[in-house]
Amino acid sequence: MSEYNPSAIEPKWQNFWVENKIFKTDDTDRSKPKFYILDMFPYPSSSGLHVGHPEGYTATDIVARYKRLNGFNVLHPIGWDAFGLPAEQYAIKTGTHPRTTTQYNISQFRRQLQAIGFSYDWDREVDTTDPQYFKWTQWIFLQLYHQGLAYEADKPVNWCPALGTVLANEEVIDGKSEVGGFPVIRKPMRQWMLKITAYAERLLEDLDGLDWPDSVKEMQKNWIGKSMGAEIKFQAVGSVKSIEVFTTRPDTLFGATYMVLAPEHDMVDELVTDEFRNAVETYRQDASTKSDQDRTDARKKKTGVFTGGYAINPANGAKIPVWIADYVLINYGTGAIMAVPGHDERDWEFAVAFNLPIVEVVSGGDILKAAYTDNENGIIVNSTSDSISIDGLKVPEAKKVITRWLEEQNLGIGTVNYKLRDWLFSRQRYWGEPIPVIRTKNGVKPISESLLPLELPDVEKFEPSGTGESPLAVIDEWVNTIDQETGEPAMRETNTMPQWAGSCWYYLRYISPNYELGPVDPEKEKYWMPVDMYVGGAEHAVLHLLYARFWHKVLYDIGVVSTKEPFQRLVNQGMILGEMEYTLFTDESGAYISPDAAEVADGEIVRVKLSDDEIEKSGFGFKLSGAAAKKYGFSDSNMEYIIEARSYKMSKSRGNVINPDDVITEYGADSLRLYEMFMGPLEQVKPWSMRGVEGVSRFLKRTWRVFVGENDVLNTEIGDYEPSKAQLKVLHETIKKVTDDIEGGRYNTAISQLMIFNNEAIKWDQRPKSILKEFLILLSPFAPHIAEELWERLQGNTVSKDITSSVAYTSWPQFDEKYLVAESFTYAIQVNGKVRGTLQLSASDADDKSLVLEQAKKDPTVAKYLAEGTVVKEIFVPRKIINFVVK
RNA sequence: GCCGCUGUGGUGGAAUGGUAGACACGUUGGACUUAAAAUCCAAUGGACCUCAAAAGUCCGUGCCGGUUCGAGUCCGGCCAGCGGUACCA
Known part of the structure; x- marks a missing residue:
């Protein structure tokens, strides 16, 4: 007896695929329709693949294989998002160069992915740390610079004096460093910024045409945070200057009883009086050392101080006090607000805390108890002056009227504001793409494109410089350079790019990984773009996808790409949790x-x-x-x-991490693939279960036994038989179901159907080859190794070893409706909506309404219930159900 | 708080408004075996009725209500869990 032995057949087919480049994409062929299916490429960590990776990767592999079988030219690549902090931290600890660590980890990941049998085109691998790759990342940066989208600014960073380094947001926990627990303060440093805000409106608008989960679109919308309102000027008392505020509620202008500036606001110095100078300075000092998180915690009590200064409410001429408070943020809107305590919760709280006047200008609530914030139904009151009245108007109408008035009076203007901020693009790190600019005595200057790639210098030590600058800052021979154009001395930029940079455009590089005249070959770009399906974790719903869309739009504007959006369809896979x-x-x-x-x-x-x-x-x-x-x-x-x-999230500390290698050793790659898909809907969060793996493994064993008998030869039941009606029916049901389910992304139910087929087939005494061949093609996207092996055995081991002998390039079976027709139908007979019996009828009788109803009434149980009243209505749904309504 | 998603057997999950629980796991019983593993067969939502079986009855898709001949599915209002976000004026 020869048993299913994945450890024997899987390496055999993996070698066959890789050595013969079975899945190399032929991109000279323009006769076939294209399909670009993309995975979010992994960060090659030292701990190797976890079971979350193969989840999305199996789904895309199924689709890739399915599309190939359907005659598509498929682009299905993989690569490495290989810059990043862990390799640098490891280098600090051990002195191992991040390149060494990274290369080793990549080889581990590649080995692991190949051991799962993914059908990637391995000739298109990209590695973000490869100079030939980041040459073009740097090139794109230069284009951003030339477009005026990259600029320098002093921005606060997370500076940890004790560690002498700048930390990323995720390394700061509750205002302390993750390592060592030292205090972290906000220190302004010169930083590169990318002007993503210039694209806010387009990033928002173009979401509409995308086939993405609503939740992701919604998150991006919220992140961009568009709001319509007005900017209004308040004349400062005793000054020529005025304070500009942004508000979404210009209709409440008459209710503005005080103003609040962010502590950092420029006008503070202008307004503050001697009497309040000390208090204001102390407050500003406090605010500057607080972490962002402390400052923006909505639950804490409002704090603030009066500046001593006043401004004039332009609507009614009232003289109102100007305060500073940290609940007003310097980087949103104008960094100043008009406070309308009657109709804004935050202003209300602040007014109550500091005993400031609260006036009602929208009726409908009780402003003594809480701010009334309904902006649909409220009616404006107390809003009349010599030159304007909006009393009696509803809020939306009032907004329009007062905004028009403000514009006429030159006191304000209707505007749009976005929460989205410019992208802080520099990191004080070694292991990232160097930013290709130099500093000369005349200022910042981008280096010439011909000098790209600008490579990282080799260093001995990876410790932070101690000043907050990158480790590159202490490499004198690298920092000190000359301006190639003028021959004058210059200094290199020592900041590097964030990890997001490399992942912003990798999907383009796959299209032409060796192209030398630009990031992507324009002819090939036109053929392959956009990505038809992009699968990855929901954790990238906002940042990665927003940054990539931004770069893509810039590339579109300068003619590098031909589509406005990079990823037409997006699917988020759900997290896999540990065992219950x-x-x-x-x-x-x-x-x-x-x-x-x-x-x-x-x-x-x-x-x-x-x-x-x-x-x-x-x-x-x-x-x-x-x-x-x-x-x-x-x-x-x-x-x-x-x-x-x-069940909990998998984590090393909890000790519930499942290693795919172990699963493969014990059950095989096909079982791993099948289980990951069989667990449930791809998008859903679901717990791992080793027993579930055993279940799908048993299915593969049974499949093996359908084909292979004693002595490792084909089962004697298999032959060139004429298929029976029942065999054709279950086959065609399976073709239909599996096809529909792959198209709809329901891989779990597709596998159920394959199981149903197999449970039938194993009972057959005569197993027609023609039926089994089609089944193997259906199985092959899910469990490709066993499918190849059985396919080969079914052909009799005689076929030559090339692309034509692989099941991967046969063609997907087409189902025929005529085989699906049942010979009989079972009606459920309901009385008043409750099932009281069933009725089995031949196909010819089943459509005869009067016959069916007559038969149904004869059912003893049904008859009993019918006798309890008179039938007032008969519902007849052909081939399905009958419902008698009895009164 | 706000936004989004999800609530179905012991478990993972299935169900174009038409017999809820496909498929799988687990459990129980049986076959094979000296025995075990593996494999195969059968049963398996809960309660009731019955000596037992067949048949049958009632309840059952987070909760309350609605639409409908008929609701897991559609509508309204809640509750819980998960994820995102958080003083964005």
């Missing part, structure tokens, strides 16, 4: 404590992990089984020991 864990909680004395109590308990909680034979079902949850209760020393037999059942 059952936890019993006890306090430090070892006494049982319920999960609810454990959550709020003060003392030390002991978590006891239970195996699933120690638990049993109880009501809504699980409790400790009697035997287990005894084992853990609980004697009270009346007590129900409720336990917590849930």
Whole structure:
């Protein structure tokens, strides 16, 4: 007996695919329709692939293989997002050059991906750290610079004096450094910025045409944060200057009883009076050292100080006080607000805290109790002056009228504001793309394109410079250079680009990875773009996708690409959690404590992990089984020991990480692929289960047994038989279901159908080759190794070893409706919507309404219920259901 | 708080408004075996009725209500969990 042995057949086919370049994309062929299917490329970490990677990668591989079988020219590449912090931190610890670490990790990732049998075109690999790749990342930066979209500014960074370094946001936890727990302050430093705000409107508008999940579109919309309103000038008392504010509620202008400036606002110095100077300075000092998080925590009490200065409300001429407070942010709007405490919650809180006047200008609420913020139905009141009145208008109308008036009076203008801020583009790091600019005595100057790539110098030490500058700043021979044009001395920029840079355009490089005249070959770009399907984690819903769209639009504007948007369809795969864990909680004395109590308990909680034979079902949850209760020393037999059942995110610290290599060793790559898809809908979060892997593995074993019998030869049941009607029916049902499900991204139910087919086929005494061949093609996108192996065996091992012998380039079966027609139909017979019987009829009888109804009424149970009243209505749904409405 | 997503057996999950629980896991019983593993067969939402079976009855898709001959599915209002975001004027 020869059993299914994935460890024997999988390497064989992986070698066959790689060595013969079976999945090399032929991109000279323009006769076929194209399909570009893209994975979010991985960061090659030292811990290797985790089971989350193959989830999306299997889905795209299924689609890639399916599309090839349907005659598409498929572009399905992979690469490495290889710049980044971990390799640099490792270098600091061990002195190993990040390039060495990165190259090693990439080779591990490549080996692991090949061991899962993905059909990538391995001749198109891109590596963001390869000078031939980042040459073009730098080139794009220069184009941004020439377009006026890259500029320098002093921006606060997370500076940790104790560590002598600048930290990324994710390295700062509660205002302290993740490493060491040292305080982190905000220190302004010269930074490169990219003017993504110039593209805000287009980034927003063009979302409409994309086939993306609503949630992602929504997140991007929120991130861009468009709001319509007005900018209004308030004349400062005793000054020639005025304070400009942005508001979305110009209709409440009459209710503005004070103003608030951000502590950093320029006008503070202008307004502050001697009496308040000290208090204001102290407050500004405090605010500057606070972390962003502290400042923007909405739950804390409002703070602020009066400047001593006043401004004039342009609507009614009232003299109103000007305060500073950190709830007003310098980098949104104009950094100053008109405070309308009657109709804005934050202003209301502030006014109450500092005893400032609150006036009602929109009726409908009770401003003594809370701000009334309804901006649809409220009616304007108390808003009349000598030159304007908006009383009696509804809010939307009032906004228009007062904005027009402000514009006429030259006091303000209707404007649009975006939350989106410019992109802070520099990092004080070694392991990133050098920013290709130099500083001469005349200022900043981009280096010539002919000098690209600007490579990183080799260094011995990767420690931060100690000044907050990048480690590159201390490499004198690299920093000190000459301006190639003038021959004069110059200094290189020592900041490097963030990790986002390389991933902003990698999808273009795959199209022509060796093209030397630009980032992408224009002819090929026109053929392949846009990406037809892009699959990756939801964690990139905002930043990566927004940054990539921004760069793409710039490239579109300068004629490098031909599409406005890079990714036509986006799919987010859901996270895979660890195995379900059952936890019993006890306090430090070892006494049982319920999960609810454990959550709020003060003392030390002991978590006891239970195996699933120690638990049993109880009501809504699980409790400790009697035997287990005894084992853990609980004697009270009346007590129900409720336990917590849930699965957690995989993490090293929790020890619930599943390594794909282990799964492959034990069950094979096909089982891994199949299980990852069979778990549930791709987009959904779902827990891992090794038992589930066993389940799909059993399916593959059964599939093997359909084909292979004793002594490792084809089963004797297989032959060139004429297929039976029943065999054709189940085959064609499977073709239809699998096809529809792949098209619809429902890989789990496609696999169910393959299982259904197999459960039938294993019962057949005569297994027609023609049927089995089509089944193998259907199976091949999901479990390609076993499909290739069985395909080869079915052909009799005689075929030559090239592309024509691979199941991957056969053609996808077409289903025929005529085989799907059932010979009989079962009606459900309902009385008043409840099923009271079933009725089986031949296909010819089933469409005869009067016959069906007559038969249905004869069913004894149905007849009983019909006798209880008179039939007032008969619902007849052909071949499905009958419903008698009885009164 | 706001925005989004998700709530279905012991578990993962299936169900164009038409017999809820496909497929799989687990469990139970049986076959094969000296035995075990593997494999195969059968049962498996809960409760009731019954000596037992067949048949049948009631309940059941987070909760409350609505539309409909008929609702897991559509509509309105809640609740819970997850994710994003957070003083954005």
